[in-house]
Amino acid sequence: MNFRRFARRASASPRDLARGTQSSAFLCAGLLLSSVGACRSPLDDERLEELAHDVGDQDAIPFVGGSEQLPALRQKPGSKPPSIPKAGEYGAPLAGLTAAQQQDFTDGLEEFSKEETAEGGLGPIFNHTGCFKCHSVPAIGGASAINVTRFGAVTNGVFDPLDSLGGSLLQVSAIDPAAQEVVPPEATLVAFRQSTALFGLGLIEAIEDSTILGGVKRPTVFPVQGTPAIVQDVVSGKSRVGRFGWKAQQATLLAFSGDAYVNEMGVTNRFFVAENAPNGNLQALAQFDAVADPEDQVDVATGKADIDHAADFMRLLAPPPSQLPKTADEIAGSAVFQSSGCADCHTPSMKTGKNVIAALSSKEVRLFSDLLLHDMGELGDGVVQGPASGSQMKTAPLWGLKTSAPYLHDGRALTVDLAIRAHAGQAKPSRDRYVKLKVNERAALLKFLATL
């Protein structure tokens, strides 16, 4: 029997668990960034306060920075399945799916919208209880202002992820207070990473490596050559061009799904079989890890594990509903985008290769990213991850921008304008040009960006 599936359905919500009605599970207040109290590391800075948002069950992420954010969709997991947004709305499936693919999307959405429980494999340490908890704005599969924390030690310019102390990703919650992770005193660097929107990721996955590599040497307004993130894909075992995550650390959705299950929720799976030990403490791990690994098992009825369902959902999720520039301002803004060198990195569109899913095959992807790493100078988060250096970040896709505030990898920018002004390193010439634009040119550019 699939114990996790059974256990999860039969168990209480994490809210009940937190209240101690079902077990001694302990949800660190770090989940609510506005009241980080006990979980707050000594290294956290004022920014954490600024970023503070109550992400409690019933609350929408607050309206920020002139964006048109809609209230987050919330459903009671375990009751009725989440409703599926209509075509043209955020969170809808791709157009042109077969009936079987529609079903995969529906099953995937359901899995993505579930909360894990300790009895079902959550923890011992984790960041949140379900994928949808951090990917929910303006619809399930979207972004959120929830940040995760990374730490490490930098000695003579060399980054050490402090693996043996539970780095570089901090898990802010635990199923028992005794397993609670903290940023260790050895850490000299703490960085925050914001949850990104997952709309259209199937299209990004379907872009061939050669297409991304082809973007490395192309004519640009400024000298901004990017670097492909060559990673080892845990699913195929092959060397691939990474494209998911702020550092392009994963190449496929299934790999990211497995990674997120183990690192965000503490659910081990066939690609990531080992639990994270709380601050590297194997004794504490042994004490609190009661469910046999891998916790996520293939369900014989469907031939799929939870990581597969979540990957299906993301793969079949439509891109953000964007428009082509229509008004005079929007059209003028699109020209400013080119002439200011934004398109040097934010490549307006790429094409997918042939794909077994017709809805993903040979399609235009208007993502506004070259999916390459760029040296962003002081904007980089300092964390060395896979092939990315501390200052290298993946060009953030700009589609869906109007609903994904706050901006940049740590959400430091409340508006698009502030995000552009924070560009540094290879993007500095472009940023300087933006700052010197005439007021009406800048306004036109921002209007164009709001169409994406």
Ligand code: HEC
């Ligand atoms: C605690 C909040 C949190 C939870 C829970 C969470 N994520 Fe994320 N997700 C993030 C953050 C933060 C990032 C950016 C991470 C980075 O690049 O370091 C991210 C990025 C991603 C990406 C890459 C998106 C892109 O545009 O490149 C995928 C895919 C993803 N998450 C899938 C999942 C899945 C599947 C689950 C559930 C198993 C999940 N996430 C659970 C916070 C979360």
Ligand code: HEC
């Ligand atoms: C050298 C490459 C490069 C150039 C040139 C560049 N960008 Fe970026 N852009 C990036 C990278 C990399 C990020 C992600 C940085 C981070 O968050 O650390 C980013 C992030 C952004 C974001 C935030 C997106 C989000 O979801 O948080 C916006 C908005 C943006 N860029 C707009 C622009 C505009 C407009 C221009 C032209 C004036 C421009 N960029 C020029 C590389 C570039």
